Amino acid sequence: MIDYTGKVALITGGASGIGKALAMALSERGADVVVADIQEELAKEVAANLPRPGLAIPCDLSKPDASAPLLKEAFDWKGRLDLVCANAGIDRHKRMTKEDFGPETMRMFEVNMFAPFRVAQAYAAVLTGSDVRGRLMITGSENSLSLPHAVKRTHIGAYGATKHGVLIMAEWLREDLGGELMDVHVLMPGGVYTPLIASGIPDPAMIPPEFNVIMPEQCAEIALKGLDLGLFYIPTHAHIGDDIRPRFDGVQDALKQLGLT
Template sequence: MPACPASPRVALVTGASSGIGAAICRQLAEEGHQVIAADVNLPGAQAVALSLGGNVQAVMLDVTDPDAVAACIQQIIQHHGRLDMAVNNAGIGGASLETGEYPLDEWHRVLAVNLHGVFYCMKYQLNAMQAQGSGAIVNMASILGSNGWVGSAAYVAAKHALVGMTKSAALEYASQGIRINAVGPGFIETPLLSSIKPDEYAALVGLHPAGRLGKPEEVAALTCFLLSEQASFINGSYHLVDGGFSAR
């Protein structure tokens, strides 16, 4: 995958304390960009920033709080003068229950992070990018942005909606020099899978024709390409990185 351009830019990555978010921060930092690693888990984000050096700043951000999101973007503009790239990666899995049994509070909790949080981030990111006349956003969806999954009504609904929101916003802002795309990872080797049983892990592997799960760095490579000027004609798209899962 081609790298992002050499010229340093300012990037915000949410859900940056581990897994895919941390891998994206690492690649952007290695390419010389200024990275704001945001997460509700501030110690985790600080550990990522410390491991990557001076180009990365950790901030605490609860994406379900629109006022906090607005303040975060404002602080980035005040400190750096601009926001060139954003990756809306913060997300949670939620309970595994059939739709008729799904608790209302859990439904709202999952949508608050996985859908409303992305909307809040996009809203204020787009305002900042519109003022400067340029920018690129990647929203982290999932293979479940185009597939169903038993027991995950809230997560699947949020990720499908995220893909649609991405496409609508891309149409609205394309003429203003702003590109917005979505990435749909398959099952990736992250801390979220650390607690599953060996037979469950093997079953997940079996769903991927590649015969393995993905790596965070593979998702980061695609994400950074979409943020780069090398992807300047890619807009409003949903890109899978799933080892063939969705081709079945």
């Protein structure tokens, strides 16, 4: 188990949902936590109420120039930054045949896919020359790996594209780092009871069991266990493995029919 005593963690999207649960769990394990979020007042409230009161930084990660000053301020707070959870994310429901790829969709790509890697670049910059080895956990999704059965009628194709992109970019980031500066991990949650779900289902007891939705605290517990184990892929639900199977089987069948096996 990683000892976070005396270490500093930055959580983007830390004012609610998975980010808030990560902030609480890390603080409970001894970390000094920086809560970054576009929701400034909520971020301040979360930071102030952690077991070890933290620092809140307002930040809009849809802005390409937001990451560098965020990482510098977080690092300068205690003179170190041991863990960054690039967790901020937004969704969008639109049929692919109707998707206009306008400003709203492009903002989602900025926040979900580009921001984690701008954060990674800024993190590498502040780690360079320091005596701190970093750890970066990017929040992807079960949608990073497949088109999950549970969401097939929710019209989140563009959102799924951002999360597919996160995974391959994280794999390339790990490759390009070559073991230097930081370790990289990808958290891939299935259904988690975040404000995105709560807005439509205010009472978690009303969620259909087949949706297999877990609470943010359980997601955070799995995430930290994945970090403890040094895992690159950190899935949160058993069905994620099953959901990958149709794609794998489809490729294998195509290879067979093409005479390439």
